[in-house]
Amino acid sequence: MALPFAKRPTTAITVHSAPQTAAQAIRDAIITGELKGGDRIIEQKWAARLGIGQPTLREALKELEHQGLLVKRAQRGTYVAQLSSADYRSILEVRIPLEAIAMGRAAARLTPEAERELTGYVIEMAGSGPEMELAKFHDSDVAFHRKIWDLANNEFLKMTLETITFRLFIFSVVGRWPQAPHALSERLAAVQQHLGILEGLRTRNPTQARAAFIRHTMNYWNAQYGLDLTESECAISEIWLASLPQSIAKSPVDQL
Numbered sequence: 001m002a003l004p005f006a007k008r009p010t011t012a013i014t015v016h017s018a019p020q021t022a023a024q025a026i027r028d029a030i031i032t033g034e035l036k037g038g039d040r041i042i043e044q045k046w047a048a049r050l051g052i053g054q055p056t057l058r059e060a061l062k063e064l065e066h067q068g069l070l071v072k073r074a075q076r077g078t079y080v081a082q083l084s085s086a087d088y089r090s091i092l093e094v095r096i097p098l099e100a101i102a103m104g105r106a107a108a109r110l111t112p113e114a115e116r117e118l119t120g121y122v123i124e125m126a127g128s129g130p131e132m133e134l135a136k137f138h139d140s141d142v143a144f145h146r147k148i149w150d151l152a153n154n155e156f157l158k159m160t161l162e163t164i165t166f167r168l169f170i171f172s173v174v175g176r177w178p179q180a181p182h183a184l185s186e187r188l189a190a191v192q193q194h195l196g197i198l199e200g201l202r203t204r205n206p207t208q209a210r211a212a213f214i215r216h217t218m219n220y221w222n223a224q225y226g227l228d229l230t231e232s233e234c235a236i237s238e239i240w241l242a243s244l245p246q247s248i249a250k251s252p253v254d255q256l
Contacts (some may be wrong), residue, residue, distance in 0.1 A: 018052050022060035026051055030069060030080055031135050031170055033053060037082030041070065068167040084173045095164050096217055096234040099145070100105050102161065103197070103213040104206030106151035118147055118198055126191045134173060137187065142169050144194060148201070172225070184223060193220040 026046065029035040047057045061078050064070040072078045122142035131208075145165070149158040193216045200212025214236070218229045 002090055003133065004134045018050075019059035019063065020056055022046070022050050022052055023063045024135075025206070026060065026064060026137060027170070029068060030174060031138050033134070034176055035080050037080050037171075037174070039080045041078045041080070043078075081167070081171075082185050083167060085226060088168070088172070088221070088225055089229065091164060091168050092217075092221055092227070092229060093233060095161070095168065096214055096229075098131045098157065098164065099148075099161055099217075100210040100213050100234075100236050101154035102149050102154070102157055103201065104210045105157075106148045107204055107206050107209035109151045109153065110204055114147065115198075115202065118144060120199070121147070122191060122198060125187075125194060132239065137190075138169065138173055141190070141194075144167075174212050189220060189224055193217065232236045 026035065030065055033166070035041075041061060043054050043061075046252070047054045050057070061070060061072075063071055065078070069081055069198050071081050087183050095212075121140045121144040125137055145161075149161055152158065158207070196216035200209040200216075203209060204210075214231070214234050218231065218234045222229055223229050
């Protein structure tokens with residue numbers, strides 16, 4: 001069953017935030033599938049649509065290129081990037097072990113308030129029926145993970161995860177749900193993955209939280225995207241973890 005989505009309205013934007021707002025408008029167009037992988041960005045068209053000049057638009061395009069959403073080809077223009085299965089795999093080989101560190105730190109710091117907030121994001125991802133705006137699902141997914149990174153309380157870890165996962169969170173939903181015959185089952189699989197991660201965090205045990213995150217994330221990506229990640233590739237060695245500086249690997253609770 002397809003999951004239709006509503007296009008976000010695009011209006012003229014104020015000068016002081018023009019590049020950032022233009023970048024968000026193009027980012028939304030990628031998330032909703034209006035812009036597809038390999039599409040060329042026609043600068044004149046987008047500048048007119050957003051009510052800005054082409055120099056301002058180019059600033060926005062540079063930001064999106066830096067984020068890995070666009071690629072600039074010499075003498076040919078700027079295009080929407082594409083991620084292959086091999087790209088997903090390469091990103092996850094780095095993302096899963098690093099985010100597992102954040103999971104362990106967050107589990108030791110999980111408060112009732114944070115637990116309720118994380119639960120709310122998963123409920124938003126589940127939606128109230130088969131129809132759900134794709135962009136809203138993406139926003140709730142990102143908010144769930146960013147809350148965990150905040151709980152981990154390590155700015156360097158958070159910045160690294162933001163850089164690694166930015167493209168992953170966007171391109172992993174692009175083109176999968178609209179008109180897809182298994183849209184609802186795919187969304188529910190993503191919800192189950194996040195419920196599994198949340199259950200691991202609720203143990204308040206760093207080791208169990210890391211293990212739950214690795215297991216549920218690896219299984220989800222293998223099943224939904226046809227990858228062949230193995231636990232040996234994704235798991236964190238406790239010996240290796242113990243060798244990291246305490247400021248990175250451990251929370252104050254771990255050190256007691």
